[in-house]
Amino acid sequence: MTQEPTKAYINLYAIFRDLEDLCELDEDMKALIKDLDMTIKFIVKNGPKGFLSFKNGKCTFCKNLDKSNITLYFKSPSHFNNMIDGKANPIPLKGLSKISFLKNEFITLTDKLTYYLKPTPSLLENSTYLRINTILTAYTAFFALAQVGNTDPIGKLNAERIPDGIINVSITESNTAIHLIVKDGHLEAKKGLSPNHRASMTFTDIATTNKILTGAIDTYSCIATQKLEMKGYIPMLDNMNKLLGLVSSYLQ
Amino acid sequence: MQTYTYNKNQELFKKALKLIPTGVYGHLGPAEGCFIPVCSYPFFASRAKGSYFWDVDGNRFIDYMCAYGPNVLGYNDDDVDNAVAEQMKLCNCTTAPSSIMIDFAELLVDTVDMADWAFFAKNGGDVTSFALMVAKAATGRKKTILINGGYHGVAPWTQKLGHPGICQEDVINNIYVDWNNYEQVEKIVKENPNDIACFMATPYHHPVFTDSELPSKDYWQKIRKLCTDYGIVLAIDDVRCGFRLDMKGSDHYFGFKADLMCFCKALGNGYNFSALCGTDALKDAVSSVMYTGSYWLSAIPFAAGIACINKMKKLKAPKLMQDKGKKLTAGLVKIAKSYGFNLKVSGVPSMWYMRITNDDSLTLHQEWISECVRRGAFFANHHNLFINCSLSDDDIKLTHEIAADSFRAVKNNHKEL
Numbered sequence: 129m130t131q132e133p134t135k136a137y138i139n140l141y142a143i144f145r146d147l148e149d150l151c152e153l154d155e156d157m158k159a160l161i162k163d164l165d166m167t168i169k170f171i172v173k174n175g176p177k178g179f180l181s182f183k184n185g186k187c188t189f190c191k192n193l194d195k196s197n198i199t200l201y202f203k204s205p206s207h208f209n210n211m212i213d214g215k216a217n218p219i220p221l222k223g224l225s226k227i228s229f230l231k232n233e234f235i236t237l238t239d240k241l242t243y244y245l246k247p248t249p250s251l252l253e254n255s256t257y258l259r260i261n262t263i264l265t266a267y268t269a270f271f272a273l274a275q276v277g278n279t280d281p282i283g284k285l286n287a288e289r290i291p292d293g294i295i296n297v298s299i300t301e302s303n304t305a306i307h308l309i310v311k312d313g314h315l316e317a318k319k320g321l322s323p324n325h326r327a328s329m330t331f332t333d334i335a336t337t338n339k340i341l342t343g344a345i346d347t348y349s350c351i352a353t354q355k356l357e358m359k360g361y362i363p364m365l366d367n368m369n370k371l372l373g374l375v376s377s378y379l380q
Numbered sequence: 381m382q383t384y385t386y387n388k389n390q391e392l393f394k395k396a397l398k399l400i401p402t403g404v405y406g407h408l409g410p411a412e413g414c415f416i417p418v419c420s421y422p423f424f425a426s427r428a429k430g431s432y433f434w435d436v437d438g439n440r441f442i443d444y445m446c447a448y449g450p451n452v453l454g455y456n457d458d459d460v461d462n463a464v465a466e467q468m469k470l471c472n473c474t475t476a477p478s479s480i481m482i483d484f485a486e487l488l489v490d491t492v493d494m495a496d497w498a499f500f501a502k503n504g505g506d507v508t509s510f511a512l513m514v515a516k517a518a519t520g521r522k523k524t525i526l527i528n529g530g531y532h533g534v535a536p537w538t539q540k541l542g543h544p545g546i547c548q549e550d551v552i553n554n555i556y557v558d559w560n561n562y563e564q565v566e567k568i569v570k571e572n573p574n575d576i577a578c579f580m581a582t583p584y585h586h587p588v589f590t591d592s593e594l595p596s597k598d599y600w601q602k603i604r605k606l607c608t609d610y611g612i613v614l615a616i617d618d619v620r621c622g623f624r625l626d627m628k629g630s631d632h633y634f635g636f637k638a639d640l641m642c643f644c645k646a647l648g649n650g651y652n653f654s655a656l657c658g659t660d661a662l663k664d665a666v667s668s669v670m671y672t673g674s675y676w677l678s679a680i681p682f683a684a685g686i687a688c689i690n691k692m693k694k695l696k697a698p699k700l701m702q703d704k705g706k707k708l709t710a711g712l713v714k715i716a717k718s719y720g721f722n723l724k725v726s727g728v729p730s731m732w733y734m735r736i737t738n739d740d741s742l743t744l745h746q747e748w749i750s751e752c753v754r755r756g757a758f759f760a761n762h763h764n765l766f767i768n769c770s771l772s773d774d775d776i777k778l779t780h781e782i783a784a785d786s787f788r789a790v791k792n793n794h795k796e797l
Contacts, residue, residue, distance in 0.1 A: 285542040293740075326741040348402035348411040352393065354418050360415055360741040362762060363589050370542055 130378050135333055136175040136205035139212045142271035143241070144170070144180060144189065146264050150241050151187040151369055153260045161187055161248040166229055169196035171221075171278050175205040187188075187237075198223030198230065252338070262338040263304045266331075267319075270297055270306045272375045273368065274315040283374050288313035289367040293326030301333040308368065327360030343376065381785040383754040384439040389423040392436060394486075397421075404744035406561035407448060407763075414762040421749035422758075428455035430770040433758075441758035442619045442775050449620055450652075451700075453691055454770025460649045460687045462780040467683035477678035484686050488655060491689055493628040494637045494728075495657035499666055499677050504619035507534025507656040508580065508672050511640045512537065514658070515578035515613035523575045525568060525612075529587035530559075531616050537787030559585040560596045565603060569610050578787065579607055580615040583630035584728070588762050589742070591735070592727030600636040607639075615660070619654070622646055623689075624730040624766070626698050629657075646692075651684035666767075674719070683735035698730060701767040704776065705729025708767070711780045719787035719796055721748070731763040738797070744790060751786030 133201040151157045165184035171177045179193040184325070199222035202208040210216035220227065244264050251257045278285030290310045298305035298321060307322040308315055331337040339345040347369065350356035358365050396403040404421055404423060406412055411617075415421035422435035431454060435441050443451065453460060471478055485498040530540045534551035557564040561582075569576055583600075585593040607614040614636040618630045623646040627631035631641065644654035650744050653676075658666065659749075685774060691697075709725045709732050716723035721744070722737045736745040742761065749761035757779045759765055791797060 166543055273443070282542045285540070286664075289542075343385070346402065348405075348409070349397055352403050352410040352415075352418060357417065359746060360743050361589070362742070370544070373544060374542075 131280055132205040132209060133175055133347040134276055134283070135378055136172050136202075136208045137275035137279050138216065138272040138375075139209060140170055140172070140176045140178050140274055141189075141191075142268050143212070143245070143320050144178070144239055145271055146245070146268055147180060147186050147237055148189050149264055149267055150237065150244065150260075151182075153263060154240060154244075157237060158185065160233055160236060161185060164229075164233065166198070166226065167193065167196040168234070169222075170202070170208070171192070171199065172202040172208045173204055175202070175208060183310040196222065196227050202346075239240055258338060259334055261304065262299070262334045262341070263302055265341050266297075266299060266337060268379065269372065269375055270308065271317045272378060273371050274317040275309060276374050276378065277313075277315040277371050280374060283371055285315065286367050286370045286374070287315055290315070290364050291326075291361060293361065293364060294322045294324055294326040295329075295368055296321045296325040298328075299331045299334065299337050301331075301337075310364065325360065327362065328358070329365055330357040330359075331355070332357070381755050381782065383751075384437070386422055386435070386437055386439075386754070388436045393423045405625065413760065414746075416746040416761060417750060420754045422753075427463075430454040430456075431768055431772070431775050433706055439756065441753070441756050442771075442779055443573050443758045444767070444779075445758055445760055445763070446768050447650065448763070449624075449646050450648075450650045451766070451768045452623060452646035452697065453649045453688060453695075454768050455650070457649050457688075457691070457770075459691050460651070460684050463683045464651060464680050467680050468498060470679070472680045473675055473678045475654055477677035478682070480679050480682045480686070481677055484682040487689055487733070488643075488657060492641060492643075492657050493632040493691070494639075494641060494659060495629075496660040497507075497663055497666070499654070499656045499658075499671075500682075501654045502652055502673060503533070503540070503654055504642060505535050505616070506673070506676075507621070507642040508615075508656045508795045509534040509537070510669070511580065511615040511617075512578055512644055513614060513671065514640060514656070514662055514665050517669050518613060518662055519577045519611060519666075520578035521575050523555055523572060523577060524726040525555050525557055525565060525576060525579045526557045527559045527581045527585065529585070530581055530617075531587065531588065533619075538605055554697035558625060559593055562599055562601055562602045562606075566606055569606055569612065569767045573610065576610065576612045578613045578615050579603060580616045580617060581606075583621050583625065583634055586620065586731070586764050588712055588725055588764075591724065591731075592733045592764060594727075595634055600631070600634050604636045613639045613672050615642065616640045619644040620764075621728070621731065624698060624701055625728055627689075627693055628759055647686035647688065649688040650679045651681040651688075653681035653685065682769045696731075697769050700769055701730035701771075702728065704771050705732055706765045707773075708771075708776050708779060709734065711776065712783050715780055719791050721790075727764055730767045731764050742781055746792070747793065748790045751789045752782055755782040755785060757782040757786075761778050 151161050162185045167181040169179050178191050181188045200218035201221045244261050274293050276283035294309040305321045306317050332355050346366045393403050410418045424436045425433045426436045427434050433443050458737045486497045539546045616631050618641050619632045622643040631638040641657045706729045713723050724737050725732050725734045727733045746761045749759050
């Protein structure tokens with residue numbers, strides 16, 4: 129059963145965070161934000177907060193920043209989740225004059241993100257789409273995994289069972305990589321690989337990654353056929369994979 | 381030293397994947413079995429004898445996993461197999477059980493020091509689950525104290541909330557304590573004076589991925605007294621250790637007496653059955669619980685068990701296996717050191733755990749183990765290993781040579797060491 133607060137953390141820290149990569153991977157979106165200089169602050173009462181910045185042709189997401197042009201407030205995690213589902217509007221606390229950005233460029237960005245995160249079989253036949261879909265799905269899944277481990281009641285149980293250390297996760301065929309820092313049951317996902325990892329999980333190619341993340345093939349078979357390689361202190365990966373199993377219920 | 385190839389294994393595995401979930405599931409499969417890297421390991425055996433099994437590519441392995449324990453005398457032991465063949469001529473799975481069941485029960489009760497009776501099933505998990513039911517029936521209580529990281533099978537109560545397929549109700553009556561921490565147990569018992577039905581643990585702590593830990597001084601004696609004082613059933617899961625520490629039971633080895641003892645792996649040298657042994661005080665409770673299954677009273681395993689236990693007694697099997705284990709592991713540690721690796725060995729030598737401690741990720745250990753497997757010494761990199769009685773000095777010598785060549789290979793791949 130999904131929890132509204134966890135869903136809100138995932139929506140902000142995993143799905144909105146994907147806009148960073150979307151603006152790198154999709155040429156149209158890269159062009160769209162080329163001249164933007166804008167920071168949006170999201171505040172969710174009893175939930176997450178974060179900043180999405182567009183500057184110098186790049187999109188950056190971070191949890192802490194001083195200034196924003198627009199501040200959007202949400203009364204509760206459910207309110208934020210409903211906004212994501214198109215069933216509610218945010219409460220703008222600052223930047224009313226910049227609302228046109230939200231109604232235009234920002235909507236274009238989020239619509240494109242939705243386009244990539246909600247594939248159809250025919251779209252996946254396009255190799256460029258498949259690549260972008262897979263990379264964004266992978267980032268979504270592993271950033272979401274940290275949120276499930278930190279906030280979902282069952283997820284916390286599995287997170288507490290992950291021994292301390294760093295887990296590297298990567299896709300060999302692309303430069304997609306995250307590392308998950310585990311300390312006393314708290315998880316933090318960061319982009320890139322860590323040289324100090326204690327365990328690693330490597331997806332060999334885009335197509336297999338896509339199938340694993342969408343549940344089209346099972347992880348165990350991929351390990352057996354070496355399309356998914358696991359090394360190092362396996363109890364970390366074992367418990368992380370149980371978290372990954374919970375993530376899918378939040379991303380449906 | 382030449383390394384193995386696995387073409388036929390791979391070909392068959394692809395076929396298996398189409399027909400069987402994950403190809404080979406559970407601990408004998410590449411995922412749960414931690415085949416790292418997968419390409420270093422065989423998937424399917426074609427035959428086995430003594431200390432060896434051969435894979436479908438014809439590669440021979442000195443087997444230190446012993447089918448995860450059941451191979452205690454040596455694969456296809458002639459004495460056991462002859463006893464089975466004789467029983468086969470008579471009957472196996474019949475409507476009325478063969479009287480050989482009584483013969484085996486008698487032998488088991490005569491062998492295991494604490495046993496006043498024996499009850500038979502098929503798997504270790506059958507008897508650990510039954511032990512809890514017996515404890516609950518006997519005490520009218522519902523909670524069980526278990527050790528963090530302990531393993532008692534795959535029934536829902538043995539797993540954790542958050543694992544696929546497990547719900548809160550499955551595990552709500554489990555209370556977990558740390559191994560060797562008597563004070564924790566005492567505190568829980570005093571906080572739940574009329575709720576604890578059972579304390580269950582393995583005779584010593586042998587979790588996967590982690591060093592084995594023997595009981596601290598007086599640990600079991602204190603637990604025994606606490607259980608007696610508070611009317612708690614003390615159940616020992618001797619499924620893995622049984623007959624590799626002591627023919628009289630691992631509780632006897634550590635100087636205490638359990639109320640219930642679960643046996644399985646080494647009972648019949650590969651013929652499958654399990655046994656719950658207990659004291660007279662629990663006999664009525666056992667009788668009151670409905671517990672049975674297809675094949676549970678089949679005759680062949682009892683014939684195997686009689687031959688197996690008698691032969692183990694004759695060979696003084698626990699000492700024999702501990703001596704072989706000591707010789708093997710002492711050599712491995714020495715060879716490791718000569719290549720700059722610190723190989724730590726823990727647990728009882730007949731079923732030791734080892735790991736290279738030069739890094740905390742087990743990566744070097746996984747690399748070394750994979751090199752050993754590719755040269756014909758089958759170890760697991762995450763689990764305790766097993767000795768069987770047929771292991772020869774020549775096998776140990778060859779294993780040491782394989783280990784040395786494998787350390788050399790790992791060293792060559794890690795110039796930084």
